[in-house]
Amino acid sequence: MKILFIGDIVGRTGRSAVKALLPKIREKNKPDFVIANGENAAGGFGINEETARELFSLGIDVITGGNHIWDKKDIIPLITKQDRLLRPLNFPPGVPGRGSVVVPLPGGISVAVLNLQGRVFMTPIDCPFRAAEEEIKRLKEQTSIIVVDFHAEATSEKVAMGWFLDGKATAVIGTHTHVQTADEKVLPGGTAYITDAGMTGPADSVIGVKKEQIIDKFLHQMPVRFELPGPPAILCGLLIEADEKTGFASSAMRLQLTYP
Numbered sequence: 227m228k229i230l231f232i233g234d235i236v237g238r239t240g241r242s243a244v245k246a247l248l249p250k251i252r253e254k255n256k257p258d259f260v261i262a263n264g265e266n267a268a269g270g271f272g273i274n275e276e277t278a279r280e281l282f283s284l285g286i287d288v289i290t291g292g293n294h295i296w297d298k299k300d301i302i303p304l305i306t307k308q309d310r311l312l313r314p315l316n317f318p319p320g321v322p323g324r325g326s327v328v329v330p331l332p333g334g335i336s337v338a339v340l341n342l343q344g345r346v347f348m349t350p351i352d353c354p355f356r357a358a359e360e361e362i363k364r365l366k367e368q369t370s371i372i373v374v375d376f377h378a379e380a381t382s383e384k385v386a387m388g389w390f391l392d393g394k395a396t397a398v399i400g401t402h403t404h405v406q407t408a409d410e411k412v413l414p415g416g417t418a419y420i421t422d423a424g425m426t427g428p429a430d431s432v433i434g435v436k437k438e439q440i441i442d443k444f445l446h447q448m449p450v451r452f453e454l455p456g457p458p459a460i461l462c463g464l465l466i467e468a469d470e471k472t473g474f475a476s477s478a479m480r481l482q483l484t485y486p
Contacts, residue, residue, distance in 0.1 A: 227335065227470050229373060230257035230481075231399050232286070233406065233462040236427025236434035236454065237270040241277065243426050243459035243485045244284055251481070252285070255465055259329070259337050263375055263401045263423070264289040264311075265297075270427075270434055270454045272297025275304045278311055287329055288312065290341040292377030292402055293348060295323075314343035314377060316357040326361055328368045335470050336369040340395070342387070344378025344402075354378075355390055362394050370473030373466070374398045381407075381421050388419040396468045396475055399423050404433035406462045406482060416474030424462025428455045429484060459485045 230251060235241060244262070251257065264286075268277040272294050278301070281289055291313045295301070305311050305323035315325020326340040340361055342354040358374065365372050372395045376387050384400040391398050393415025400407070406424025413419050425434055432440035435452045443450045460482065467477045 227258045227371070227468055228256060229337065229397070229466045229468065230255070230260045231373065231375070231397070231423055231464045231466070232260065232262035232426055233423035234263045234265065234401055234404055234425050234427070235267045235281070236404070236425055237266065237268075239454060239456055239459045240425070240427035241267060241280060242457070243461045244281070244286070246485045247461045247483050248284055251483070257465065258331065260286050261288045261290060261339055261373060261375070262286045262426075263292065263377070265291040265294040265377075266434065268298050270452070272301065274298040274300050278304060278308070282310070288327060288339045290339065290375040290377070290401070292343055312339065312341040314341050314351070314354075315361055316342055316352040316354045318352055325357075326365060328365065336371070338365040338369050338372040340365065340372060340374045342374060342376045344376065344380060344383045346378065346380035346383045348379050355387065358387070358391060362391070370471065371396050371468060372473065376400050377402045379403065384421045388413060388417065392417045396473045397464075397466050397478070399464055406480065408480070410464060410478045410480045412475050412478055416472070418464070418466045418468070418475035418478035420464050420478065420480065423464050424482065426461045426463070427459060429458045429460040431455050457486060461485065
């Protein structure tokens with residue numbers, strides 16, 4: 227089967243890119259399942275009920291999150307009842323929502339999606355490695371196809387997670403930095419890997435924000451209210467092909483499309 231992962235969707239421009247380009251990807255690559263990181267889909271910071279419902283309506287099966295998942299407080303009522311909208315599993319106990327989901331597909335196949343957050347240069351929460359190990363054992367009882375979104379800053383932490391889960395997960399896909407890396411591969415144990423899937427949002431920007439504002443921030447170190455530019459947009463992601471029975475990946479292909 228084929229699984230499409232869409233990198234961090236940023237604001238209206240990112241959502242517009244998904245709306246325009248996802249049908250073309252479906253026509254050409256025919257993915258069976260679509261996952262997208264949507265933690266910045268609402269105005270570039272956080273996600274709300276309106277934008278979550280919009281992304282689901284575009285054909286995204288599961289939306290993953292990260293450190294910005296709580297930026298819009300009105301997401302809490304939705305995340306407590308919508309099991310296909312994930313937040314990182316390794317938040318402490320008692321946090322609303324869930325960190326993984328198993329989605330049944332036609333033909334008796336199921337796909338599990340696991341969302342984790344790193345700790346290096348980020349808020350120190352529970353250990354993502356131990357959380358992943360325990361949760362994958364549970365998910366394996368339901369399906370062999372397990373896709374991990376590891377939302378982390380440090381490349382070393384992401385690479386370590388890839389090797390840690392090699393042979394245990396179908397794919398380990400890094401998110402958060404908004405810059406697509408060119409190290410997609412299938413690891414020896416059969417796990418597809420990329421350090422960062424990249425961003426789906428404004429192409430002429432600095433990780434989604436108006437480039438002039440970021441440059442000014444670096445030059446003067448003064449507070450700046452970040453704003454998102456409009457098109458052109460870029461859609462970044464990873465297309466994975468995996469064996470339905472074993473769950474092992476056979477290929478990992480980077481995607482990078484522009485719109486308009």
